Amino acid sequence: xxxxxxxxxxxRREHLQVLVEAMDAVQDHLAAPAVLAAAGRFFDRCFEDExxxxxxxxxxxxxxxxxxxxxxxxxVSEDRLGRILVGATSGIRLxxxxxxxxxxxxxxQVRRATAERTTLERVTDGMLVSLNEPVLPTxxxxxxxxxxxxxxxxxxxxxxxxxxxLPTSAR
Numbered sequence: 001x002x003x004x005x006x007x008x009x010x011x012r013r014e015h016l017q018v019l020v021e022a023m024d025a026v027q028d029h030l031a032a033p034a035v036l037a038a039a040g041r042f043f044d045r046c047f048e049d050e051x052x053x054x055x056x057x058x059x060x061x062x063x064x065x066x067x068x069x070x071x072x073x074x075x076v077s078e079d080r081l082g083r084i085l086v087g088a089t090s091g092i093r094l095x096x097x098x099x100x101x102x103x104x105x106x107x108x109q110v111r112r113a114t115a116e117r118t119t120l121e122r123v124t125d126g127m128l129v130s131l132n133e134p135v136l137p138t139x140x141x142x143x144x145x146x147x148x149x150x151x152x153x154x155x156x157x158x159x160x161x162x163x164x165x166l167p168t169s170a171r
Contacts, residue, residue: 008132008156014092015151015158018100022071025085030054035081038074042066068149068161072100099151105163108146109171113137120150123171129157143168
């Protein structure tokens with residue numbers, strides 16, 4: 001009889017719920033002066049108001065790059081917008097939230113991609129990460145580079161987001 005590991009499934013489910021909640025909530029904060037200032041730093045341009053920022057995000061199709069950075073990376077760790085927007089006081093939810101805040105995006109190279117597992121190598125130090133993300137082999141090529149956030153939760157690694165895909169020659 002094989003053992004079903006529940007923790008990875010619980011983490012994946014809770015991770016999705018945290019992301020949906022955070023992405024919905026962040027859109028209500030685009031008018032905040034701190035968010036407009038952060039967007040100015042991220043995109044190296046001035047945004048006068050929420051409407052101008054929202055239009056730019058739509059035209060540049062930049063939501064998937066900007067929102068994760070705004071939620072998990074911008075500002076001081078204790079004041080990160082994701083921590084404020086996602087109510088997490090204990091358990092798996094808090095563990096995920098802390099990992100999202102503690103884990104910066106990094107560059108990974110795809111080393112192996114099968115239906116069961118995808119192996120990524122972190123370019124900065126050669127660390128290998130094995131992910132059970134069934135969709136990855138359908139959209140990635142071996143040796144392709146990813147700018148991604150990979151959460152290491154001890155007994156489980158989760159792919160939070162892929163911010164960019166780059167050709168092998170970019171390494």
